[in-house]
Amino acid sequence: MTxxxxxxxxxxVWDQRSLLLGGIWLMLRVAVVSMILAVAVGLLLxxxxxxxxxxxxxxxxxxxxxxxxVALYVLVLWLFNGLAVASGITLSAVQTGIIALSLLxxxxxxxxxxxxxxxxPAGQGEAAQAIGLSDRQAARFVLVPQMVRITFPSMGNVFVxxxxxxxxxxxxxxxxxxxxxxxxxxxxxRSFEFYTAAGLIYLAIVVAVSAGWRALERRLRVHLDVDxxxxxxxxxxxxxAADRTGAPA
Amino acid sequence: MFAYDFRWSTIWDxxxxxxxxxxxxxxxxxxxxxxxxxxxxxxxxxxxSASPLLNRxxxxxxxxxxxxxxxxxxYWLYYAAASRGWFALSEFRAxxxxxxxxxxxxxxxxxxxxxxSVDPGQREAAQAVGLGPGTAFSSVVAPQAVRMVIPPAxxxxxxxxxxxxIVSVIGLADMFYVxxxxxxxxxxxxxxxxxxxxxxxxxxxxxxxxxxxxxxxxARSER
Numbered sequence: 265m266t267x268x269x270x271x272x273x274x275x276x277v278w279d280q281r282s283l284l285l286g287g288i289w290l291m292l293r294v295a296v297v298s299m300i301l302a303v304a305v306g307l308l309l310x311x312x313x314x315x316x317x318x319x320x321x322x323x324x325x326x327x328x329x330x331x332x333x334v335a336l337y338v339l340v341l342w343l344f345n346g347l348a349v350a351s352g353i354t355l356s357a358v359q360t361g362i363i364a365l366s367l368l369x370x371x372x373x374x375x376x377x378x379x380x381x382x383x384x385p386a387g388q389g390e391a392a393q394a395i396g397l398s399d400r401q402a403a404r405f406v407l408v409p410q411m412v413r414i415t416f417p418s419m420g421n422v423f424v425x426x427x428x429x430x431x432x433x434x435x436x437x438x439x440x441x442x443x444x445x446x447x448x449x450x451x452x453x454r455s456f457e458f459y460t461a462a463g464l465i466y467l468a469i470v471v472a473v474s475a476g477w478r479a480l481e482r483r484l485r486v487h488l489d490v491d492x493x494x495x496x497x498x499x500x501x502x503x504x505a506a507d508r509t510g511a512p513a
Numbered sequence: 514m515f516a517y518d519f520r521w522s523t524i525w526d527x528x529x530x531x532x533x534x535x536x537x538x539x540x541x542x543x544x545x546x547x548x549x550x551x552x553x554x555x556x557x558x559x560x561x562s563a564s565p566l567l568n569r570x571x572x573x574x575x576x577x578x579x580x581x582x583x584x585x586x587x588y589w590l591y592y593a594a595a596s597r598g599w600f601a602l603s604e605f606r607a608x609x610x611x612x613x614x615x616x617x618x619x620x621x622x623x624x625x626x627x628x629x630s631v632d633p634g635q636r637e638a639a640q641a642v643g644l645g646p647g648t649a650f651s652s653v654v655a656p657q658a659v660r661m662v663i664p665p666a667x668x669x670x671x672x673x674x675x676x677x678x679i680v681s682v683i684g685l686a687d688m689f690y691v692x693x694x695x696x697x698x699x700x701x702x703x704x705x706x707x708x709x710x711x712x713x714x715x716x717x718x719x720x721x722x723x724x725x726x727x728x729x730x731x732a733r734s735e736r
Contacts, residue, residue: 272597333717335675338710341689345696346706350517431582435682442584455596459589463581470580 276452277461280444287444288465294361294440295427301366302422306373307408313378324374331371336432339364344436361433369422376422380415381407383499413484414496420477427473428466441465523701524708527691531705534688535712541608541685542677546670548613553620560625571621578618583676586611591683608680612673619669627661628654660731667724671717678713688712 277284312324344360347353355363384407392402412419434442441462449458524531559571591607594600602610631654639649681690692705699705 329721330714330718333671333675333714333721334710335678335713335717337678338675338689338713341692342706342710345693346703346710350519350703352517428580428582431584432679434584435679442582442588446588449592453596455588455592456594459585459593463585463589466582466585467577467580471576 272457273454274457274461276448276454277457280448283444283448284441284461284465287439287441288469290358290438291427291430291440292469294358294365294430294433294438295423298362298365298369298426299423301362302369302373302426303419305366305370306377309370309374310377310381313374314381328371328374331368332375334368336364336368336429337435339368340432340436357433357436357438360436361430361438365426365429365433369426372422373419376415376418377411379499380411383414383495384410385495410495414499416481416484417496420474420481423477424470424473428470431466517703518700519704520699520701521704523695523699523704527695527705530686530691530695531688531708531712534686534691534709535716537605537685538674538677538680538687538713539716541605541612541680541687542670542674544609545612545616545673545677548609549616549620549669549673550666552613552617553624556617556621557624557628560621561628575618575621578615579622581615583611583615584679584682586615587679587683604680604683604685607683608677608685612676612680615676616669616673619672620666623662623665623669624658626665627658630661631657663731664724664728667720667727671720671724674713674717674720 309324309328312320313328315321315324340360343355343364344357348355348360388406388410389402392406397405430438430440431442433440434446437443439447445458445462449455452458556571556574559567560575562568562571587607590602590611591604595602635657636649636654639653640646644653678687678689681687681693684690688709689706692702692709696702696705
């Protein structure tokens with residue numbers, strides 16, 4: 265019997281480095297666009313959730329809960345193979361992926377933002393009103409900046425999840441890293457080398473993105489006083505207990 | 514302009530295949546959850562150990578399991594390992610193992626969070642009244658930690674259930690596999706994918722509602 269590590273060659277992986285790098289580049293672009301859209305939609309959902317109109321708030325709550333129950337793989341397949349065929353609306357695989365990623369993650373962010381807004385003491389909004397700021401100005405200059413500082417670490421977790429989840433878009437043919445890996449693994453009959461390399465690349469990217477986010481967080485912390493740190497603690501205790509730790513994607 | 518011909522009866526015609534697909538997904542998720550719970554505990558204990566010989570590898574394990582996407586693990590276990598002739602797993606086992614391994618990284622962190630949330634004074638007090646370290650753990654620390662670990666554990670189970678839908682990519686005959694293969698014959702992908710999606714979302718939502726009740730039940734004695 266031959267040695268278990270005999271005949272392993274990462275040469276083909278190196279030969280295809282430019283296409284794999286292209287896959288990484290596409291994956292990062294999709295992730296960044298999805299994150300920006302998810303934050304925008306998440307803010308909107310959080311605003312609706314905090315609405316004084318009871319039916320708006322309940323509707324937003326139901327929507328958020330349903331979206332949180334949907335698996336990305338299911339939504340992507342449904343949009344791309346189901347809805348697109350039935351409705352005649354043709355979206356590219358990349359567009360479908362971005363829509364699905366941003367929609368599902370907006371629901372997570374909405375809950376994070378909602379708790380973040382609630383963690384800001386009521387006095388802040390009242391003070392903004394007292395000095396004559398309009399509701400929109402109060403949101404823009406007083407409430408949102410504080411909410412962002414409180415919830416920043418959780419936003420980083422969501423971004424890392426989005427980066428990891430782009431791998432699922434390979435099933436509809438988005439030629440990101442996983443798709444390129446599958447293509448070349450089959451071409452060279454070198455599954456072991458290509459999938460091992462892909463796993464290590466994903467790990468490196470996830471570690472780098474988390475480290476980058478923490479560096480951003482430190483820069484934000486220049487303005488982070490003891491009060492905000494205390495508010496962050498209050499905010500975490502306002503999240504449902506199940507949300508305080510992650511689940512796999 | 515072509516018009517899509519809706520034939521909702523295809524769902525009913527293939528209800529047996531769809532439901533057995535759902536049952537497969539539930540089995541994969543359930544077994545993976547057991548693997549994650551069993552494997553996560555020693556990892557958590559090692560992670561909390563003072564010795565770098567134990568806590569470093571445990572930290573790497575957690576980073577690896579949480580940092581690599583599930584679909585990559587799935588392909589690695591199903592295709593890569595088999596291509597080397599190390600071991601060949603069935604689609605079902607590869608799915609359970611891939612989900613269980615990733616889950617173990619998350620579960621280890623859940624255990625650690627729960628154990629660390631128990632005030633150290635509890636253990637010290639238990640030892641001060643004369644309980645041995647083992648008894649102090651099993652009758653004072655553990656019962657408090659278990660209550661803390663249940664909500665994130667159910668959350669993990671929901672995550673695993675959502676993750677288990679991916680297993681059809683390696684050919685397990687779950688609902689999405691059925692939807693794909695049947696729609697080749699009937700050309701009704703919309704109806705079949707919608708049915709599959711509604712079924713799995715229904716199960717996930719039902720489980721999410723359980724967490725609310727469990728959380729409320731566990732919080733009842735907290736002040």
